[in-house]
Amino acid sequence: MQDYKLIIEGLHQSFMQLKDDGRKEFAIISYPTILKIYGVKNPDLKLILKELRVICKDFPVSGKMELAKCLIDEGYMETVQLAYEFIGLEKKTLACFSEADFNDFVKGMDNWVCVDTFGVHVFGVAWRNQQISTAFIHQLTNHANFWMRRLALVATIPLNMKSRGGKGDVAKTLEVCQLLVSDKHDMVVKAQSWALRMLVAIDKKAVQDFLVKNESVIHPRVKRELNNKMVTGKKN
DSSP, X not given: OHHHHHHHHHXXXXXXXXXXXXXXXXXXXXXXXXXXOOOOOHHHHHHHHHHHHHHTTTSOHHHHHHHHHHHHHTOBHHHHHHHHHHHHHOHHHHTTOOGGGHHHHSTTOXXXXXXXXXXXXXXXXXXXXXXXXXXXXXXXTTOSSHHHHHHHHHTTHHHHOGGGTOOOOHHHHHHHHHHTTTOOOHHHHHHHHHHHHHHHTTOHHHHHHHHHHTTTTSOHHHHHHXXXXXXXXXXX
């Protein structure tokens, strides 16, 4: 544990050196959160991530997983993002992620950046690789916390995003979308649109049929963005 503390202290020093007041102001406005924010730009965060991977390259899988959890416990936006992207890149460690790790990874998850980063880099990939059950994903669609419902939808992205190894899974994607098709929370609606737009490249006909089937309940924003995507290739 002492090694983790020293590493994390070094990370905080790097964050302090790279913090940007403009970035911090942007973050506070764009994704309000109870997490503390340094205001580190994404390119600088990537540099820190690269350094962290070098430092930890000889750590065992269990050590890397524990370090990620310690970073999340720090309660900073940047340490949480770093933890998610770190595990997402450490393939052997990611392969050990399970439902038992879930609660440790979603502590303080109260903004779309954390939800989307975790969903795309870690959670959705673990589901695709059958480390997370579909039943667990479906349970999230009934969660009282709308961020967890959004996470269920975001988890479909790695199923269909070719750049992240997705080969397409129409059935699983539409099952989650169907369970949340009547959800009117803005954060869930936006994720619903994203999930279905990602599926257009896999099976456009299936998406069209889903729209027809749910014409009376699906949010107008989702219909508008999907129709734009199918006609122009863009959301707007």
